[in-house]
Amino acid sequence: MADERTLQENLDLIQQKARERTVKTQTVEYDLETLAKRIDRKSIKLDPDYQRRHRWTRETSSRLIESLILNIPIPVVFISQDVDVDDEISEDSSRYTVIDGQQRLTAIHDFLRNRFPLEGLETLPELNGAYYKSLPSFLVRRLEERTVRCMRIDSTVDAQIKFDIFERLNTGSVKLEAQELRNATARGPFNELVKELAQTHYFRDLIQVDVNRPDDSPKVQKMEDAELVLRFFALSHGRYRGFRKGFKEFLTASQVEFNSLPEDQLQEWKEEFETYMKFLHVRGGPAPFAKWRLADGNEKRMSSFNAAVFDALAIGLAETFTVTQIENDADLVEAKIRQVRALFADPDFFASVSGSVNDAAKVMHRINAVAALLQQ
Known part of the structure; x- marks a missing residue:
């Protein structure tokens, strides 16, 4: 444990690190349909390969929807502001990247777009088999009124600090692995090359991934294949x-x-x-x-x-x-x-x-x- 003299001697260093590592955040809330529309427009970006490595089952996704219907609080979603709101960018460019909460937002987006029916519900088993479009109108209104709280990380934070921040997070049901974090916080052309090479059949065969069923491999699900590249x-x-x-x-x-x-x-x-x-x-x-x-x-x-x-x-x-x-x-x-x-x-x-x-x-x-x- 540092004594008082040591702390005083290192005061300048501590102050410098504190300034450098202090992260500016802003809390915002979005209703579910707004989130879904922003994901559709790619204003909020889910990783392009994320569906391929989706790690939630349909039953887990359904329980999240059930929680939203029952007004049960869900964890905060963390997003990185990559482009300032005043900057002009092309329509297919994202302003925000989801770092922690991709599974939750994927489940919400896909359910609102009628991509899966609810299943495995225990509190509301009567809804098992129901798509969003077939929900009773009062439940649709409930979902329309639900909001998700998002913690927005300032765009000036560099990739290493973002990595450190989100490595500490464990708000989701499935903790992000190291390469998943890099994929989210250190994006760029090399990152895309890494993912491309990781998917080649000869490399997958070398690292003992079944080339016929790669999505079943933990190496692929956790992006360990990309980390090897x-x-x-x-x-x-x-x-x-x-x-x-x-x-x-x-x-x-x-x-x-x-x-x-x-x-x-x-x-x-x-x-x-x-x-x-x-x-x-x-x-x-x-x-x-x-x-x-x-x-x-x-x-x-x-x-x-x-x-x-x-x-x-x-x-x-x-x-x-x-x-x-x-x-x-x-x-x-x-x-x-x-x-x-x-x-x-x-x-x-x-x-x-x-x-x-x-x-x-x-x-x-x-x-x-x-x-x-x-x-x-």
């Missing part, structure tokens, strides 16, 4: 050597930085990623990112996919072989890749893909170990 770019090109501590913050800062890259650089990165992942998909053998235990001459596969092994192999490969070498010397590269499994017999390498795997020393050790083996 971000990990690749954040650590490649020697950047892993500059990582010190705070892996979550490192990834967020990297995404913010990469959103400012020129289009030709992003296109080059896209082609690199596709080359390395397609090579591993075809030449890396079954489950190339699996974790193994090698002891006493026996091999035991401990998992089909391990994110730390992904770091080691994918970045080690990219650090060692250029795209041209991958394309021209595929047999040689494949032979090198086949030797990587032997590293699991090394206790230090095994430790680097076990436990707190995002420790800076472990990240550097496992990537260096694979790169050194491939360079032999």
Whole structure:
């Protein structure tokens, strides 16, 4: 605990941080139809891929509608003001982005647009099977009079601070994961590229996502697939050597930085990623990112996919072989890749893909170990 003298000595620093981290907010209330219309017009933006990764069941959405009918309070929705109200923007541009409350607003919007019937209600079971258009008029009036309170975050708050704010929030039934937060607070062309690459069939197959039913995978639902793509770019090109501590913050800062890259650089990165992942998909053998235990001459596969092994192999490969070498010397590269499994017999390498795997020393050790083996 800080004593009084320490606090006094750090007073200037505390004041500076307090000024920098103070967030300006404004509370506004919208009726349900206004919210639905703003979402229709994209004035309030739900993530474009959000429906694909919708994590509420129809029954959970129905219970929210039941709560609104019964006038039961629901949590505040947090929105980010991305464009000032006085700024002129195109009609298809959003002024606000929903950060915390996407599930609730999606449920409200879809019910008011007759996209699902109510189901699983216990207090008002008589409404099970009813669409919005078939509700009795007095219940429609009830919903028309309901409002949702929104906390609006000022447009001047930068992406990292927004990430910190919303990481602390746990107002919804399903807490947002780290990459979901980045997707909401650090949007831009690189973020779109990450999501595009995460959906490719060869990458999904590599990370053990069923390509025929990707929406059922927790990796897809929680955007862990997109975070893996971000990990690749954040650590490649020697950047892993500059990582010190705070892996979550490192990834967020990297995404913010990469959103400012020129289009030709992003296109080059896209082609690199596709080359390395397609090579591993075809030449890396079954489950190339699996974790193994090698002891006493026996091999035991401990998992089909391990994110730390992904770091080691994918970045080690990219650090060692250029795209041209991958394309021209595929047999040689494949032979090198086949030797990587032997590293699991090394206790230090095994430790680097076990436990707190995002420790800076472990990240550097496992990537260096694979790169050194491939360079032999």
